[in-house]
Amino acid sequence: MGLVERLLYKYVDAGTFPKPIPLGGRSVGWIDSEVDEWILSAVEERDYRLATSDRSAPAI
Template structure:
């Protein structure tokens, strides 16, 4: 069974290099993985979702260079 790790916003910001507002704007445009509600005022993201998003950005940039 696959184990899921959830990270909070500061870790997402550090991994992606994006700002908080950029992340939430991209979520609203369905261009970034949605957060997972963890509690009344807490959300997180699956590391696998963030890693997949990062990989897709790398592939997109590499294909644009060709």
């Protein structure tokens, strides 16, 4: 299992990424609308953090 796969399953186990759908054998897939929703949520969280961060700190 590669790095990306391990990271995905780490997020699945933490409940922060959609659960895979068994496809047979050792194959799984994800519902694209659930992954799209997860991506949009991550973008919103990032944008919120950027908007609320302290911009008065001097750049280094």
